[in-house]
Amino acid sequence: MKHTLLALALLALPALGEAACYADYKAKQDSPLRLHYGVLQVSGQCTAQAAQAEATPRLAAAGWTLLTVLSVFDETGLEPRKADAGQYFLRF
Secondary structure, three states, X not given: OHHHHXXXXXXXXXXXXXXXXXXXXXXXXXXXXXXXXXXXXXXXXXXXXXXXHHHHHHHHHOOOEEEEEEEEEOHHHHHHXXXXXXXXXXXX
């Protein structure tokens, strides 16, 4: 019985690491100055540093400069941020 529970626990560990991760951020463009708040999905570790590393090139490809990652969160934090992010909700 102990071995069965241990095996089930070990099988569940990868699933815990695969939880969806999201970050909200602020970005800008120059000439003329434009700012936006957005939400993006993070595919690596669920940390602000990992979110910054992923967001910087994604935003740069569209001409945006990342200003800051505000927070990282799971899917339960998506809905409260959706309206504020508007067109930048999961865009990058």
